[in-house]
Amino acid sequence: MKTIRYSILALLIFTVMSCNSEKKESKNLNVEVYETSESGNKLTRITEFTKVDSSAVIKLLPEQKFQTITGFGGSFTESSAYLLNKLSKRNRDTILQAYFAEDGARYSLTRTHIASCDFSLNNYTYAPEADDMELKSFNIEEDRDDLIPMIKGAQAISQDGFKIISSPWSSPPWMKDNKAYVGGKLLPKYYDVFALYFSKYLEAYKAEGIDIWGLTPVNEPHGNGYNWESMHFSPEEETNFVQNHLGPKLEADGFGDVNILGYDQNRKGIKEWVDEMYKDEASSKYFDGLAIHWYESTFDYLPKELQYAYNKAPNKYLIETEGCVDSEIPKWQDDAWYWKKEATDWGWDWASPKDKHLHPKYAPVNRYARDIIGCLNNWVDGWVDWNMVLDKQGGPNWFENWCVAPVIVDPVADEVYFTPLYYTMAHFSKYIRPGAEVIGVENADADLMVTAAINPDGSIAVVLFNEGKTYKDFTLMLGEETVKVKINGQAIQTILIPTKSK
Structure with missing residues (x-):
C-alpha cells in the first residue's frame, strides 16, 4: 500500500509540475511592434499578432552582452x-x-x-x-x-x-x-x-x-x-x-x-x-x-x-x-x-x-x-x-x-x-538609445536578419529585416515568455519590450 500511495503522490506532483511548466511556456511577452514595409507601412504600430505555431524561434539572450551603443x-x-x-x-x-x-x-x-x-x-x-x-x-x-x-x-x-x-x-x-x-x-x-x-x-x-x-x-x-x-x-x-x-x-x-x-x-x-x-x-x-x-x-x-x-x-x-x-x-x-x-x-x-x-x-x-x-x-x-x-x-x-x-x-x-x-x-x-548594450540572439530563421539591444532603462529593442518577398511568422522568446509575430515581406520591424521581464 505504501508503494502505491507513493506512486500516486509522484503522479500528482508530476501532473502539477507539468501544468506549471505549461503555464510558464505559454506566458505572453508584452511587446510593441513597429513596421516599415514595401507594402506601405511607415513605422506603423502593428496590433494584430499571428496565431501560427511557428517552429522558427528567435531567442533573446540578455545575459550575453556585447558593445555599448x-x-x-x-x-x-x-x-x-x-x-x-x-x-x-x-x-x-x-x-x-x-x-x-x-x-x-x-x-x-x-x-x-x-x-x-x-x-x-x-x-x-x-x-x-x-x-x-x-x-x-x-x-x-x-x-x-x-x-x-x-x-x-x-x-x-x-x-x-x-x-x-x-x-x-x-x-x-x-x-x-x-x-x-x-x-x-x-x-x-x-x-x-x-x-x-x-x-x-x-x-x-x-x-x-x-x-x-x-x-x-x-x-x-x-x-x-x-x-x-x-x-x-x-x-x-x-x-x-x-x-x-x-x-x-x-x-x-x-x-x-x-x-x-x-x-x-x-x-x-x-x-x-x-x-x-x-x-x-x-x-x-x-x-x-x-x-x-x-x-x-x-x-x-x-x-x-x-x-x-x-x-x-x-x-x-x-x-x-x-x-x-x-x-x-x-x-x-x-x-x-x-x-x-x-x-x-x-x-x-x-x-x-x-x-x-x-x-x-x-x-x-x-x-x-x-x-x-x-x-x-x-x-x-x-x-x-x-x-x-x-x-x-x-x-x-x-x-x-x-x-x-x-x-x-x-x-x-x-x-x-x-x-x-x-x-x-x-x-x-x-x-536603440545611447548606452544600450547589444545582446545575444539565437535566430532559427536564416532568412531573417536580427539584432537586439537592452537600453539603459531596461527596455529591449529587437530589429528584424525580412528581405524576402513573402511574410514570415516567428516566435520571439525572452526567458519563459513568448510572443508570436508576423513580419511582412520586404519589411523592417522593431519590436520593443517596454520593460525587462521579471
Whole structure:
C-alpha cells in the first residue's frame, strides 16, 4: 500500500509540475511592434499578432552582452542647411522635429564637416591667408548663415541632446604640397599648424554653444579620385600626426576629452590602419576609436574586417561615420523605388573587374537595413548617415556629385518627401538609445536578419529585416515568455519590450 500511495503522490506532483511548466511556456511577452514595409507601412504600430505555431524561434539572450551603443543619426552639411533655409518655417521645423524630437527619430549621433566638402556650395577654408602660422585669419563666418543655425535648431528640439563628430575634407590648401583643395598631402612643416586649426575650430564652435564630441583627422585619407576636397594620409602619416601633434595640442588646449577617431574610410582598409594606429601604447594613446564608411560594397558589410578592428582594440570606438545612396538622383515621391533593386553606385561603373561583383544593382532600403544590422552584430557601436536633406537633383553640390538623403525637398514648391530611408533609420535611432548594450540572439530563421539591444532603462529593442518577398511568422522568446509575430515581406520591424521581464 505504501508503494502505491507513493506512486500516486509522484503522479500528482508530476501532473502539477507539468501544468506549471505549461503555464510558464505559454506566458505572453508584452511587446510593441513597429513596421516599415514595401507594402506601405511607415513605422506603423502593428496590433494584430499571428496565431501560427511557428517552429522558427528567435531567442533573446540578455545575459550575453556585447558593445555599448554610442548612437545613430545623420550629418549636418551646408547643402542640407541651405535647403532648410529655403523652405517655409513650418516645413523647416517639420524636418528638424522628425529627426530630433521625442516623437521623431531621436537622432543621437551626428557628423559635420570642418570647412568645405563636396556637399558645400563652394570651396572655402577657415584660414584663408597663406602661411598664417598663428592662424590669425581663422574664422567660421562661412558657417553662420546655414550650418550653425541648423545645428542650433536641432539642439533646441533634442530632449536628450546628441553628439557631433567633425571631419575636415582638406586642410587649408596652402598647407599642402599641391596648394589645392583637391588631393595632395599635408606638408610636415604644417603639422603643428593644422593641429592648431582643429583647436581653433573647437574653440569657435564652443563659443557658439556647440560642443564637438569627436574628430577625424581627415575624411577619406585614401582620397576620392581627385574629384572634390580631399587630402591624402598614409596610416603612418596620420598616426604620426595624431600621436605627436593633434593629440598633444588638444590636450594642452583643454580639449583632451574630444574623441579622435582614425581612418574614416572604407572597411577593406581596416587592417592596415588599425595595425598602425594601435601598434603600441604610444601610437594608440590619442586614438579613441576607428571611423569607417560603407562604400566598398552594396551588400557585404565585411564582418571579418569589423571583427578584426574590435579584436585589435576592444575598448575603442568603432563607428560608421558615413554611408549614403551615392551616384543617384533621388526618386521623388516614389516609395516603390527605394525597395527595388534598381539603384547603382559608383562601383557599378568604376569598380575594378575583381570587385565588380560587390556593386550590383540594389534596393536602397535593403542596403541600409542589412548594413546596420550586420554592423551591430559585429561590434560597431555607432552608425551615421550622410546628408539629412537634399533636393530633387540630389544636391546642391558644387561638384555635382549627386546622392540621396532620407528627406528630399523641393524648395521652389516648398514640399517635403520623407523617403522609406528615413523610416529605416528611425527603426534604430528611435528605439536603440545611447548606452544600450547589444545582446545575444539565437535566430532559427536564416532568412531573417536580427539584432537586439537592452537600453539603459531596461527596455529591449529587437530589429528584424525580412528581405524576402513573402511574410514570415516567428516566435520571439525572452526567458519563459513568448510572443508570436508576423513580419511582412520586404519589411523592417522593431519590436520593443517596454520593460525587462521579471
